[in-house]
Amino acid sequence: MRELGYKSLILRVRNISFNKMAAFQDKVVWITGASSGIGEALAYAFAQQGAKLVLSARRKEVLAQVAKQTNLPDCRVLILPIDMTQTDQMPYWVEMVLSHFGQLDILIHNAGISQRASIIDCTMPVYRTLMEVNFLGVVALTKAVLPHFLSRKTGQFIAISSIAGKIGTPWRSGYCASKHALVGFCDALRAEVAPQGIGVLVVYPGYIKTNISLNALDAQGNKYAKMDTNQAKGLAASICATRIVKAARQAKKEVYIAGWYEMAGIYLKRFLPNVLFKLTATMPQP
Numbered sequence: 001m002r003e004l005g006y007k008s009l010i011l012r013v014r015n016i017s018f019n020k021m022a023a024f025q026d027k028v029v030w031i032t033g034a035s036s037g038i039g040e041a042l043a044y045a046f047a048q049q050g051a052k053l054v055l056s057a058r059r060k061e062v063l064a065q066v067a068k069q070t071n072l073p074d075c076r077v078l079i080l081p082i083d084m085t086q087t088d089q090m091p092y093w094v095e096m097v098l099s100h101f102g103q104l105d106i107l108i109h110n111a112g113i114s115q116r117a118s119i120i121d122c123t124m125p126v127y128r129t130l131m132e133v134n135f136l137g138v139v140a141l142t143k144a145v146l147p148h149f150l151s152r153k154t155g156q157f158i159a160i161s162s163i164a165g166k167i168g169t170p171w172r173s174g175y176c177a178s179k180h181a182l183v184g185f186c187d188a189l190r191a192e193v194a195p196q197g198i199g200v201l202v203v204y205p206g207y208i209k210t211n212i213s214l215n216a217l218d219a220q221g222n223k224y225a226k227m228d229t230n231q232a233k234g235l236a237a238s239i240c241a242t243r244i245v246k247a248a249r250q251a252k253k254e255v256y257i258a259g260w261y262e263m264a265g266i267y268l269k270r271f272l273p274n275v276l277f278k279l280t281a282t283m284p285q286p
Contacts, residue, residue, distance in 0.1 A: 033111030037210030084137030206258025
């Protein structure tokens with residue numbers, strides 16, 4: 001009896017593992033910003049789930065390295081370099097994906113850029129770049145993909161926002177504004193497309209150990225080129241990706257992937273906003 005119970009348990013575990021993979025088996029997943037950080041980790045995570053991948057970023061050679069490390073055959077990976085500021089090209093890129101795979105099941109808006117500059121010093125071109133990459137590019141690509149999702153009455157948008165999409169902090173005004181805009185757009189999108197069977201998941205990462213601060217823009221639009229202390233101690237991108245995959249499989253609307261410090265800020269914003277405002281006013285200049 002014990003042996004029979006043990007075998008039954010093993011079969012149940014195997015079935016659970018199979019069902020988890022089956023959720024994304026042969027699904028076509030398009031990841032922007034796939035050359036590093038969370039996007040790269042998502043490529044590996046979805047590859048392990050049996051998905052077909054479209055990998056996008058600006059650097060083709062880096063995307064090729066990521067594609068190789070997924071261990072997927074060439075026929076299951078499309079390398080598609082794009083620039084999120086070239087919004088007029090979005091329909092063309094969508095057509096390339098559909099021509100290659102015949103369908104698209106999940107679009108992950110991960111491409112983005114951060115900022116480290118005071119409002120008084122930050123130039124307007126920097127603000128425009130942040131909004132074009134983090135928000136307007138997302139809107140344009142969503143609009144280009146949406147007709148395909150609507151025609152199939154299925155599909156899922158996953159937008160990587162940030163805790164900064166809920167809380168405004170100093171030295172990141174443009175980044176916070178772009179992420180707040182992204183959240184508002186996705187909430188409206190979700191309300192419009194839910195009746196058609198299309199899902200929208202917004203992800204709110206806290207401090208994740210990536211190069212986001214190194215690649216952030218300073219006041220003049222140059223690379224900040226410094227690693228934030230909290231970023232260096234952040235959650236591994238692979239763990240973040242695993243949690244995103246789980247949230248996508250569960251068809252969640254929102255998921256927070258953050259430590260106690262960032263989550264405390266979320267609760268303070270909701271219940272004790274004046275306390276949060278005082279705390280953010282004392283944050284040191286990076």
